[in-house]
Amino acid sequence: MAETAAPATSYEKNLSLRISPAAQLRAAFETGSVRDVVELSEKAFLTMVGLRVNRDSDAGQRIAAVIGGLPAGCGSVSGSGDASVLWLGPEEFLVIAPTEAHESLGGGLIPSLREALGDGGGQVVDLSANRTTFELTGPRSRAVLEKGCALDLHPRALKAGTALSTEIGNIPVVLWKTGEETFRLFPRASFADFLGRWLLDAMREYASPEVP
Amino acid sequence: MLLISCPNCGSRDETEFHYGGQAHVPYPENPNELSDRQWAEFLFYRDNTKGAFAERWLHSTGCRQWFNMLRDTVTYEIQAVYPMGTPRPDAAGRVTPDTGTASTAADSTTTGNASPDISGTNASATAPSTSSFSTTAPEGATK
Structure with missing residues (x-):
């Protein structure tokens, strides 16, 4: 566990010591993601x-x-x-x-x-440490966001390549639609844990078979 | 929930905004010459209008810009959205003089430069003219 050898450069040392704002949720993001339905991950340290x-x-x-x-x-x-x-x-x-x-x-x-x-x-x-980045992707990503965002997220209103500063789950977030089914969310670091858990909760229903 | 039309961002929920109190309360031109009574009136005394009320709003979660809004305090109808520093539009066809203690000039917090977009609201007023309006602070005002 402990690093036995000193890193070759201070550059590597810096990288190994950094902890991203939602690092504690990394495993939860993996288990909470539903393959090909809606997937959540943290793109740390942009x-x-x-x-x-x-x-x-x-x-x-x-x-x-x-x-x-x-x-x-x-x-x-x-x-x-x-x-x-x-x-x-x-x-x-x-x-x-x-x-x-x-x-x-x-x-x-x-x-x-x-x-x-x-x-x-x-x-x-x-401002690299101000916000962290969540990437929500998959056909159901819009449905997940619509549970807590008042903006019109339908593709006819929100085109890919649009970024808006708004509220998701009652916290201020910059929402960037990077692709047809891909969103990047930029919560402030102190909100990352809350928003990560909020998104996991919103994603949970899509792991179960759809009730007709 | 009010649906407020930000001049920069378009219609957004009320929760994205912060209320800034009564608009058009100018900073006194010569604050040092005011009596305590007048100073207190500038600081604390505000209208409690029933009906159309001009107020300041900040789109704090969006573009972080201030703007003015004419809102009916009874029906909550938003009658006009207009930039900081422009005079109050006369939505109801009445003459409504600015209130304040010392000056009727523009307030000194002018930042508005965009023309208002009120397409998202049920506005009954037309956009105010900004042509003959000075956006400089009144003499003696401090920044």
């Missing part, structure tokens, strides 16, 4: 950056050039490559990128954004 900048300012345009555009309005998502930018407010955006993009792992995303902001008005803040 890199997230909070951006506050006016889209029309010089700094906003410099940042847009780095990140592949800033989303224009509620629900829209932009970005290029691995990094996506979610619209949170008229001058507030959330960048979501893979773990490796983080500064501490040698990624250049945050420094390049900070450099693009320069002395312009706004903020570039590393």
Whole structure:
């Protein structure tokens, strides 16, 4: 159990010591997932950056050039490559990128954004530890979310590639529909345990055969 | 449950919002010249309107922006949604002067720049004109 040899680099040591906000639910997520019906998992430690900048300012345009555009309005998502930018407010955006993009792992995303902001008005803040990521996938994922979300989640209203800041199970969550049957949920770290258990409870009925 | 139409995000449940009290209560132009009575009235005294009431709301779970709303306190009908810093639209066709202690200028918390979208509500008012309206803080106001 104990690590007998020192990690080769501080990089590996950092990774092995991290505990994700819903790590205690990992086994429950596996047993609670219903194969090909609805599956839940935690995508831990994604890199997230909070951006506050006016889209029309010089700094906003410099940042847009780095990140592949800033989303224009509620629900829209932009970005290029691995990094996506979610619209949170008229001058507030959330960048979501893979773990490796983080500064501490040698990624250049945050420094390049900070450099693009320069002395312009706004903020570039590393928010990787602020939220965790749940991925809910499967044909029944919409039915699970509809138990606690007042938004219209029907595909005719909510298209894939839309991200909305809303409430699910009475807690504030950013909901990102990444595919036709795939949702990513971004609860704050302190809500992760609650939302994980809430989703497991909402998923439980789909493990049983359907009652006609 | 009210269904409130946020100017940025569209119709959302009331639980996503926070109430900000009466709108159009301007910060006094010269706070130091107010008597204790006037200062107390600015801080604590608010209308208790029966009928159309202009109030501030914050979409705290969504876009985190403030906006103004004209709501009927009896029927809960939302008559208008309009940006911070714009004058109260006259939904019922009555002249309703701003209330406050010292100034009738815009409140100093102006952030609104988007035009209101009230398509999701049963609004009976048209969007207010913002053309002739100053969004700067009144003289003597502190930020």
